[in-house]
Amino acid sequence: MRFSARNKLPGVVQSIDSDGLMAKVSLRVGDNHVVALVTAEAVSELDLKIGDEVTALIKSTSVMLAKP
Amino acid sequence: MRFSARNKLPGVVQSIDSDGLMAKVSLRVGDNHVVALVTAEAVSELDLKIGDEVTALIKSTSVMLAKP
Amino acid sequence: MRFSARNKLPGVVQSIDSDGLMAKVSLRVGDNHVVALVTAEAVSELDLKIGDEVTALIKSTSVMLAKP
Amino acid sequence: MRFSARNKLPGVVQSIDSDGLMAKVSLRVGDNHVVALVTAEAVSELDLKIGDEVTALIKSTSVMLAKP
Amino acid sequence: MRFSARNKLPGVVQSIDSDGLMAKVSLRVGDNHVVALVTAEAVSELDLKIGDEVTALIKSTSVMLAKP
Amino acid sequence: MRFSARNKLPGVVQSIDSDGLMAKVSLRVGDNHVVALVTAEAVSELDLKIGDEVTALIKSTSVMLAKP
Incomplete structure (x- = not known):
């Protein structure tokens, strides 16, 4: 199965x-942690x-960038 | 500066x-790639x-999980 | 493969x-139309x-309700 | 009232x-089920x-596609 | 019409x-500016x-907080 | 620190x-209220x-518009 999400x-x-x-x-x-908030169901x-x-699937539109 | 986002x-x-x-x-x-879609501005x-x-900031509500 | 998303x-x-x-x-x-905005990639x-x-996968946190 | 959301x-x-x-x-x-997670308020x-x-309103940027 | 979105x-x-x-x-x-990215359609x-x-409608799950 | 989010x-x-x-x-x-749903953590x-x-940070892709 393939996904449109850019982040897999x-x-x-x-x-x-x-x-x-x-x-x-x-x-x-x-080396990182990724947290997902999902339904208990x-x-x-x-x-x-x-x-x-x-696999954590994240649409690229949901990613914000911060620069020091 | 501190962020409510769980993913930094x-x-x-x-x-x-x-x-x-x-x-x-x-x-x-x-070892991963992360893609962000932002405005050209x-x-x-x-x-x-x-x-x-x-830093890529991602709210945990935007993360979907897939399991084989 | 199974997904945490409630909407499939x-x-x-x-x-x-x-x-x-x-x-x-x-x-x-x-009987409905569903539109997805994804990357051309x-x-x-x-x-x-x-x-x-x-399959259109949509997290339930992304769904807004309107009532007349 | 009209909405920018593509999915209504x-x-x-x-x-x-x-x-x-x-x-x-x-x-x-x-014939489908749609689940919305909203505040109890x-x-x-x-x-x-x-x-x-x-009406379930969903922005097209929130829709991910999966293909077998 | 009423909306589940907490931000109107x-x-x-x-x-x-x-x-x-x-x-x-x-x-x-x-006194603020709000920017929406929508489809040209x-x-x-x-x-x-x-x-x-x-009216700008924003689900509360889409709001991130930053504190200095 | 600077943010890609258009709404700050x-x-x-x-x-x-x-x-x-x-x-x-x-x-x-x-003069407005903004509500954020975040983790208790x-x-x-x-x-x-x-x-x-x-500061409330909101990506412009998360903003929906409604017009009477």
């Missing part, structure tokens, strides 16, 4: 914090667990 | 492709050049 | 309008053509 | 799940109820 | 810059002109 | 409503308090 970052789930409708999923992506549906290999 | 990825500008109102900026972030205003050190 | 709308590409960095892709999704990479069956 | 999907509210600050609203849109303010006819 | 900023169109598929619309909102469809009174 | 609205925090993973932060921006990390001067 391979990561490993490091923590999952569910509360009510929402869940915060932290990934290790190379999505965590169940994907059967997400610590150690899972997942 | 340090990168180096590798290419800038401007066309009309828009510009596509590619960063090297560790922003590229001018930040005086973005290849080799610049920038 | 199956559609058929009806038109592709590329200009510079950007492309507007219109899908038929049931994504259209090439996915080899998108009229008649292709694709 | 007419739907009927099928379920509302509120928890704390957030609410997940599911719509029937033709918005659900009150719009007096959203099951069976309500609403 | 009343403004006056100050400039419209169309190029290809995209258009950048600048509004005066009180939307500008036509709304018959947007300088001086028009419009 | 200076505001003062008027209320903070945290619940579980999420927090709703309301700002006074000129961000509120802690920025040590956000009522009266703080902050």
